[in-house]
Amino acid sequence: MRHLFLFRRPEDSLVSFYHFHCRPSGNQKLTTGGVDSFCLEHLGRWKAMTHSYLELAMRCATRVHFVSYEDMLSEPEQNLAHCFSWLGETVDAQIIAEAVERNRFERAQKNESSRQTDPNHNFFRRGTSGAGQDELSQKTLDRIHAETSELMKQARSRIASKSRFASVGQSSAA
Numbered sequence: 730m731r732h733l734f735l736f737r738r739p740e741d742s743l744v745s746f747y748h749f750h751c752r753p754s755g756n757q758k759l760t761t762g763g764v765d766s767f768c769l770e771h772l773g774r775w776k777a778m779t780h781s782y783l784e785l786a787m788r789c790a791t792r793v794h795f796v797s798y799e800d801m802l803s804e805p806e807q808n809l810a811h812c813f814s815w816l817g818e819t820v821d822a823q824i825i826a827e828a829v830e831r832n833r834f835e836r837a838q839k840n841e842s843s844r845q846t847d848p849n850h851n852f853f854r855r856g857t858s859g860a861g862q863d864e865l866s867q868k869t870l871d872r873i874h875a876e877t878s879e880l881m882k883q884a885r886s887r888i889a890s891k892s893r894f895a896s897v898g899q900s901s902a903a
Contacts, residue, residue: 730792733812734782736884737798739775739877740861740870743768765869768861772873779880786887795887805829 736742747767762770786793794815801808806825813820861870 731816732782732785732793733796733815734793734884735796735798735801736779736782738861739772739779739881740768740865740873741798741859742775743771743873744860744864746771764864765866768865768869769872772876776877776880779877779884783880783883783887793887795884797885797888800888 737745744764747764750767782793782795786795794812796808796812806822806829809825809829810820810822813825861873865873
């Protein structure tokens with residue numbers, strides 16, 4: 730079995746998880762202490778998950794492909810092409826571009842808002858990075874960074890060299 734591991738900055742991931750639980754369908758009891766408390770309580774889960782994928786990659790590097798959420802935001806077509814290449818699939822650049830366009834955050838958010846009555850509880854909340862910086866105290870951010878910097882360094886080092894995929898996603902109709 731092969732795994733695509735999409736990871737993001739821990740502070741952003743934890744804030745997103747907090748807001749997921751704030752939704753009416755979430756476990757709101759977990760959020761009563763506020764965002765900082767929630768994020769620190771769940772930091773161990775983020776670390777354990779990331780560590781488990783790093784260990785799997787160390788045992789069998791060909792079974793795990795690391796993809797950064799922030800990289801997907803900045804270069805979605807190139808990173809999606811990398812994922813397909815890693816899976817052994819050849820996909821035309823036009824198809825990848827269309828898939829990216831059809832799945833843009835703004836489109837998903839618009840579709841969601843057209844189907845619900847309370848816009849304060851959207852699943853598709855921001856679609857950007859940086860929520861941790863915006864919503865957490867400096868003390869919480871410092872602790873998260875202190876406890877995760879090495880894991881993030883290791884995860885980022887696992888991202889395949891983009892030069893390896895230079896021809897991925899290029900149109901075969903040249």
